[in-house]
Every structure is written in C-alpha cells, then in structure tokens.
Amino acid sequence: MEQKSGGRKKNRIRGIFVLAVILMALVIWLQPSGQRMETVPEYVFSYAENQAWDYPTTLGAVRFAEMVEERTDGRIRILVYAEGVKGVEGEIIRQMKYGGIDFARVSLSQLAEYIPEMNVLQLPYLYTDSAHMWRVLDGEIGDEFLTKADEYSLVGLSWYDAGARNFYTANRPITCLEDMEGMRIRVQESEMMADMVEALGANAVKLGYADVYSGIERGIVDGAENNWPSYESMKHDEVAKYYTVDEHTRVPEMQICSGKTWEKLSEEDRNIILECARESALYERALWEERENASKQTALLRGAQAIELSAEEKKRFQTAVQGVYEKYCGGQMDMIERILAEGGAEAGTD
Ligand code: GCU
Numbered sequence: 001m002e003q004k005s006g007g008r009k010k011n012r013i014r015g016i017f018v019l020a021v022i023l024m025a026l027v028i029w030l031q032p033s034g035q036r037m038e039t040v041p042e043y044v045f046s047y048a049e050n051q052a053w054d055y056p057t058t059l060g061a062v063r064f065a066e067m068v069e070e071r072t073d074g075r076i077r078i079l080v081y082a083e084g085v086k087g088v089e090g091e092i093i094r095q096m097k098y099g100g101i102d103f104a105r106v107s108l109s110q111l112a113e114y115i116p117e118m119n120v121l122q123l124p125y126l127y128t129d130s131a132h133m134w135r136v137l138d139g140e141i142g143d144e145f146l147t148k149a150d151e152y153s154l155v156g157l158s159w160y161d162a163g164a165r166n167f168y169t170a171n172r173p174i175t176c177l178e179d180m181e182g183m184r185i186r187v188q189e190s191e192m193m194a195d196m197v198e199a200l201g202a203n204a205v206k207l208g209y210a211d212v213y214s215g216i217e218r219g220i221v222d223g224a225e226n227n228w229p230s231y232e233s234m235k236h237d238e239v240a241k242y243y244t245v246d247e248h249t250r251v252p253e254m255q256i257c258s259g260k261t262w263e264k265l266s267e268e269d270r271n272i273i274l275e276c277a278r279e280s281a282l283y284e285r286a287l288w289e290e291r292e293n294a295s296k297q298t299a300l301l302r303g304a305q306a307i308e309l310s311a312e313e314k315k316r317f318q319t320a321v322q323g324v325y326e327k328y329c330g331g332q333m334d335m336i337e338r339i340l341a342e343g344g345a346e347a348g349t350d
Helices: 002-029 056-071 089-097 116-122 130-137 140-152 191-199 209-217 228-233 259-264 267-301 311-320 322-341
Strands: 043-048 076-081 103-107 154-160 165-169 184-187 203-206 223-226 242-249 253-258 305-308
Touching (some): 056 076, 089 103, 089 154, 130 140, 140 154, 191 322, 209 223
Parallel strands (some): 043 103, 184 203, 184 223
Antiparallel strands (some): 165 223
C-alpha cells in the first residue's frame, strides 16, 4: 500500500516536471522574435558595402537586414560586409551577375560602367540641388532606372543618397578653372568621370576608393573629388585640406540584388525585401542629411578649408563639361530634357 502511494507520488512529481519543461519552452517560444531562440534561417545572404560601419549607407544596410529578418520571421538572414571587405565595387557588381554576392549598395558611376544609359543620371551639373535629384529619383524616371538594372541580371531595389561631389587638393586650392590645369585628380573607375575631369583641364587618374588617401599622401595624385562624408570618413582632409565646393556631380547610390538570388525567392519574400529596401533608403536619407553637415564641421575643425566658387566661375566649369553630355548621353536628349524639366532654370546644358 505504502509502496503504491510512493509510486504515485513519484509519477506526480515527474508529471509536474514535464509540465514545467513544456511551459518554459512555450514561454521562450512566445517571446518577441528578436529574443526567440535561434530559428535556423532558410537563406543566409551576403550584402557588400564599401563604407565604414558608422556611415549612413552602412547603417541603412544594417537596418535593411534587420527588417528583412524580422518580417520573414528569421527565414532570411542578410549578413552585411562593410568596409569594402568583399572587394571593389566594380568587382562586386560583376560577381553579383553570377550570384557570388547577393546584395550590395553601389555608386551609380560603377553601375554605369556596365549599363551606360545610367550615366545620364549623374551628368555633371545636371541637378540644381538635392531636391531636384530626389524629384527625379523618387518619380517615374527613378523607377525606370531601377528596372534597367535587369539588363545586367540585377534587381534595382532603392536609391540611397550620396550628396554632391566636390574637388579637394593637397598643395594649392582650386579657386577658378585655370587652377585645374595640369592637376592630377583621382576619379572613380568611370570613363565619364575621367572625361569630365579632363574637360576641366586636369589629368584624371583612376584609383580605387581605398587607395585615395595613400595616392594623395604619396603624391601620385594632387587631389580627388567626393562628398563631405566620404572626405571626412576616409580622413582625406588629413592629406588634402583644400575643399572646393563646386558640386560638379550628384552620383546617387543604388541598392541592388543579384538576379540569381532574386530567382530563388517567393513573390512574398520579394515584396518584403522591396519594402524593407525602400524603408531603409528613407532612413539612410535622413541620416545622410545629418552626416553631411556633421562631416563638414568635423573636417573644418580638423583644419580643412572650404572654398566656395562664385556663380560666375561655376558657370565656366559647367560650360567646360558640356562635351560630356554629347559624348555619353547624345542619344538620350529626351531623357535629359525630362530630368531638367523637374528642376529649376539653372540646371543642365546651355
Ligand atoms: C562615394 C561612394 C562610394 C564610392 C566612392 C568613390 O564615397 O559612396 O561607394 O566608392 O564615392 O569615390 O569611389
């Protein structure tokens, strides 16, 4: 009798123990997804980014990855590789065609090397200001060019901001067109950007982004051109303190997905990715605005000198590069007109 009740007691304790384990498991499972025990993802994708971890485009990428993971309940994980560890942009784009890298954020100038019609969106002195560029990119034209990425087996997801690019030099400032004469200026791996710089009287030298600092330091080039955040983030101001604000180009950035990766995804996942890409772009654009100003202040505090071109001088720069319009976008005059129609009277060709 006593043995029987002892057995029942043991069974009850075992039952309570099993119930407690089940309850604990349930509590863990029902926690918000971020804290839930690791779900094994169905897909793990790579995302290439060549800027530092605290840079607006990288923060946008991280936000994008987080949103995708959350909205797919952990089924899609995107690992962001920042600081250019996956290689130079041109090479990234080439690898994406074959699915070697799944996602990236790249400068349009690099994409235009594969899809030349994209050059029209980064012609020198094309946009009157940032608002003009965003009217173009956020409208039908921007969508048409996101779709154009298909031609290189890529999917254009969204547009990121990269502000306006300006010249900066090591030993003497650029204050007028004549100052450009004979200067060796680093440009991106872009034929059009090289021609633009040569049209202004300088010699263009193509160098990778990561090599600009040492290129200036070692005197391989006299200067380069980029936006305030890149100038400050890459510490180019340490070796080239004269920053001439001429805003010769606005080169937007595109967030892209490899066509091979896209093929693997369901319609539902594609929509989630597109939605997250566009939301992350808005986030990046807000960060960009803050960073542009902060970078300018930091560079100036560290000793950089900003040189503003007079309106008259800027006009001379603008006139000098008109040949680039004809050479690279001669067949796209309608598109140029559509872009100019979104801006003020000052934009574009004379
Ligand atoms: C910008 C852009 C980079 C690019 C760089 C360059 O910083 O964000 O993606 O590589 O310009 O000048 O090469």
